[in-house]
Every structure is written in structure tokens, then in C-alpha cells.
Amino acid sequence: DAGITQSPRHKVTETGTPVTLRCHQTENHRYMYWYRQDPGHGLRLIHYSYGVKDTDKGEVSDGYSVSRSKTEDFLLTLESATSSQTSVYFCAIRSPASGGEETQYFGPGTRLLVL
Amino acid sequence: GDSVTQMEGPVTLSEEAFLTINCTYTATGYPSLFWYVQYPGEGLQLLLKATKADDKGSNKGFEATYRKETTSFHLEKGSVQVSDSAVYFCALSAGNNRKLIWGLGTSLAVNP
Numbered sequence: 001d002a003g004i005t006q007s008p009r010h011k012v013t014e015t016g017t018p019v020t021l022r023c024h025q026t027e028n029h030r031y032m033y034w035y036r037q038d039p040g041h042g043l044r045l046i047h048y049s050y051g052v053k054d055t056d057k058g059e060v061s062d063g064y065s066v067s068r069s070k071t072e073d074f075l076l077t078l079e080s081a082t083s084s085q086t087s088v089y090f091c092a093i094r095s096p097a098s099g100g101e102e103t104q105y106f107g108p109g110t111r112l113l114v115l
Numbered sequence: 116g117d118s119v120t121q122m123e124g125p126v127t128l129s130e131e132a133f134l135t136i137n138c139t140y141t142a143t144g145y146p147s148l149f150w151y152v153q154y155p156g157e158g159l160q161l162l163l164k165a166t167k168a169d170d171k172g173s174n175k176g177f178e179a180t181y182r183k184e185t186t187s188f189h190l191e192k193g194s195v196q197v198s199d200s201a202v203y204f205c206a207l208s209a210g211n212n213r214k215l216i217w218g219l220g221t222s223l224a225v226n227p
């Protein structure tokens with residue numbers, strides 16, 4: 001158990017409304033990630049963070065912003081939700097592991113439906 | 116750029132059958148390779164990994180060997196169970212920031 005929680009777990013919202021998803025970790029890891037998972041696309045990286053206030057874009061960052069004001073929390077915001085952002089969102093942390101290779105561990109996911 | 120290609124699913128097997136899910140990759144440098152599993156309605160769990168050529172990762176009866184000569188990391192299990200029904204993702208980690216590059220996933224259904 002990597003100590004990652006996501007909230008909310010399910011969300012239904014309307015087009016044009018702002019939405020914020022929260023990822024919380026209990027183990028002080030430096031790297032955190034936001035992915036979206038869609039049928040036929042696998043997992044795609046939205047944004048990631050390598051420290052407090054240090055973030056960078058992934059491959060599908062348009063329409064999303066992130067913030068990391070504390071090590072333990074990484075927030076993903078949809079400024080104005082669109083139906084194309086209906087997806088399952090996963091947060092991940094990167095943790096040292098045996099064998100010397102840091103490994104990503106995932107939260108339980110947030111199902112977002114934009115009507 | 117770096118990429119991962121997995122065999123398309125769905126794969127349907129009977130219990131106790133042999134499983135192979137193919138994964139090949141393209142990468143510069145020396146990537147680490149991973150298999151993740153996603154059970155229905157759940158998040159992704161690390162199943163196994165290998166960090167250098169000829170390494171064999173193993174867990175829960177699953178194995179995969181890092182083959183640099185064929186750029187492959189095929190997942191195998193000698194005798195599948197109904198509880199192995201899930202989606203399996205192959206991924207590689209490369210580059211200075213060690214971002215994960217993902218395959219599209221292979222759905223496995225095991226029938227009793």
C-alpha cells in the first residue's frame with residue numbers, strides 16, 4: 001500500500017464548470033503524477049510534479065492545470081470541464097524500490113463524468 | 116521516440132491454460148520495463164519489473180524476461196486462474212525524468 005488516496009472517487013459535473021481532483025500521499029515522495037485512462041488510449045500523462053511548486057506538462061495537458069503547495073497534496077483542476085474530459089483519472093507517486101529502480105504506484109482513481 | 120506495443124486483446128483462456136501476452140518496445144538508452152495489472156473497478160498495481168537485460172521479473176506465478184536482443188518483455192504464466200482476469204499493461208521507464216511510457220493494455224478473461 002503506497003498510501004495514496006484520491007478524492008472524490010466519483011464526480012458528475014456539467015460542461016463549463018470547474019472541477020478539482022485531489023491526490024494525497026502519506027509518504028513524502030517527491031514525484032507525483034496525474035494520468036487519464038480512456039478506452040483505446042491506455043494511460044496518458046497529464047501533468048507531473050517533482051517537488052513543491054515544481055510541475056511540468058505531460059502529453060495531454062491542454063485544459064488542465066495542477067498545483068502542489070504541499071508535498072503530500074497534488075491537485076488537478078479542469079478550469080472549464082468539457083465532455084471530452086470524461087475519463088478515469090489516476091494519481092501516482094514514484095517511490096524507491098528494491099533493485100534500485102524507482103517505481104510508480106497508483107491511487108484508486110476518480111471517475112469523472114462531464115454532461 | 117520511446118514506445119511500447121502490446122498484443123491486442125481481448126484474450127480468452129480456460130482455467131489452467133498457459134498465458135503469453137506479448138510486449139515489445141522501442142527506446143533509446145537503457146529502459147526499465149514493467150508489467151502492471153488492473154483488476155475490474157480498481158487502480159493499477161505493479162505486477163513485476165526488470166531493470167536490465169536478461170533480468171527476469173516474477174510475481175504471483177507471472178514471469179517476464181527483459182530481452183534486449185529482441186526488445187521484448189513478454190508476460191507469461193503457466194496456469195491461469197479465474198482470478199487473473201484483468202487488464203495487463205506493459206510500460207517502460209526511460210530518460211532523465213524516468214517517465215513511464217505505456218502500452219494500450221491487454222484484457223484477459225479466464226473462464227472456469
